[in-house]
Ligand SMILES: Nc1ncnc2c1ncn2[C@@H]1O[C@H](COP(=O)(O)OP(=O)(O)O)[C@@H](O)[C@H]1O
């Protein structure tokens with residue numbers, strides 16, 4: 001496997017809380033990887049550490065042979081390692097077209113001819129160029145967030161809950177987009193709660209729980225892991241219990 005990203009013994013503590021604890025894994029060129037785990041497991045923190053939005057306390061992050069821990073986000077992005085956020089980072093007061101223009105400034109060079117047109121086409125934005133993001137359907141706004149991230153032509157894109165809040169049709173469109181990007185050679189790591197979506201999309205799944213990597217393997221291995229089931233089932237059962245209590249309290 002041709003390693004793009006290597007995470008070795010990475011930890012991050014907030015106050016007394018170990019948000020990411022001794023996490024190690026490697027992402028190879030051309031992989032499509034899912035990152036799952038209950039709320040608070042440390043998924044977003046891990047993305048922040050990888051892309052320079054936060055600094056690890058310990059551990060090494062190696063991107064194509066270079067140690068990048070502690071680098072500023074723009075320096076990491078320009079090397080081809082880019083993330084999207086749970087809420088798309090778009091400029092609300094300018095049009096979709098202007099958003100795409102502004103995103104070019106994240107590059108240190110001029111984009112190749114035709115890149116914007118390709119992204120507009122791939123991300124299905126042609127019909128929305130003159131609109132402001134606030135007026136867009138949620139699924140389109142999410143695709144705009146992805147197009148903006150792609151303006152820098154990353155080699156690896158980290159997507160933080162790209163399907164959250166989308167309806168079934170929008171989810172299907174998103175899955176098609178991610179598959180198309182992957183087929184085009186992009187390496188992807190996707191945080192996603194919808195098990196059907198993530199198991200259907202990804203060839204390999206990383207499971208975080210309470211900051212620790214508890215499994216790493218193909219969907220069949222993850223589905224058969226009783227520890228993974230316990231982590232999810234535990235949360236689901238607890239939630240159902242709390243909801244039942246809440247509804248009783250209302251009577
Ligand atoms: N900047 C921060 N300051 C303090 N605690 C944080 C901060 N960011 C995240 N946390 C805590 O770290 C843990 C992991 O959070 P997060 O990475 O957002 O989890 P996930 O994305 O898996 O839901 C949570 O307990 C969260 O409250």
Ligand SMILES: [Mg+2]
Pocket residue numbers: 043044045
């Ligand atoms: Mg998160």
